[in-house]
Amino acid sequence: MMKKPDFHFPTLLRKLGRGGPAVTLPKDAGLIIGYTGIGKESRVLELGSGSGFMTVQLANIAKEVVTYEKRDEFLKIAQENVKKAGLENVVFKHQDVLRGINEEDGTYDLVFVDIAEADAMAETASKALKKGGYLAAHCLHSEQAKLLHLVSLKLFSEVFTIEGMVREYEVRDFGFRPAHFGLMHTAYLVIARK
Numbered sequence: 001m002m003k004k005p006d007f008h009f010p011t012l013l014r015k016l017g018r019g020g021p022a023v024t025l026p027k028d029a030g031l032i033i034g035y036t037g038i039g040k041e042s043r044v045l046e047l048g049s050g051s052g053f054m055t056v057q058l059a060n061i062a063k064e065v066v067t068y069e070k071r072d073e074f075l076k077i078a079q080e081n082v083k084k085a086g087l088e089n090v091v092f093k094h095q096d097v098l099r100g101i102n103e104e105d106g107t108y109d110l111v112f113v114d115i116a117e118a119d120a121m122a123e124t125a126s127k128a129l130k131k132g133g134y135l136a137a138h139c140l141h142s143e144q145a146k147l148l149h150l151v152s153l154k155l156f157s158e159v160f161t162i163e164g165m166v167r168e169y170e171v172r173d174f175g176f177r178p179a180h181f182g183l184m185h186t187a188y189l190v191i192a193r194k
Helices: 024-038 053-059 072-084 119-130 142-152
Strands: 041-047 064-069 090-094 108-113 131-139 158-163 169-171 175-178 187-191
Touching: 024 053, 024 108, 024 131, 024 187, 041 053, 041 119, 041 131, 041 175, 053 064, 064 072, 072 090, 108 119, 119 131, 119 142, 119 187, 131 142, 142 158, 142 187
Parallel strands: 041 064, 041 108, 064 090, 108 131
Antiparallel strands: 131 187, 158 187, 169 175
8 A cells, every 4th residue: 555645744734634635735835936026015916715725825924915706615615824924914805806806907927827727817817916926826737827928928028837746865874865756747837027
């Protein structure tokens, strides 16, 4: 029987509830945070709260996170997870982003998209972002990432698609080598700079 991988969640994420949507793992969140350069003065707009794992990771370092979720059951999980994390800089909106949002004001540093129809949000993200701000999306499938990448080329000055893979090592008194299993593909990350 294959051993379930240890995701090495930091203490902040270990206390969060799972269930429902897939979570954005620290390896992917780290790449998004690193490539977009968000920090303590950043305003973040999240389209698709899901379980709130990425919401928590963003709110832990950003000044403010406004997050949208259309599904009742996911919204409840995300709200509870933000509460467990002790964060008070998150504003939840229970709404389908495909029907529009209220933040197309050019004041956000990052728009993070985690919905299946990510390509449909590229123009909305562009309007919400300030000059030099970033769109970042967590795409589970290559087709989804390709569509978003191509649409973003028309709206943003810089667009790239990456993925992160993590390989853990076995460390013994004699023998230091890669473990037989790793945390390989989890998502395609599309990042675009306005």
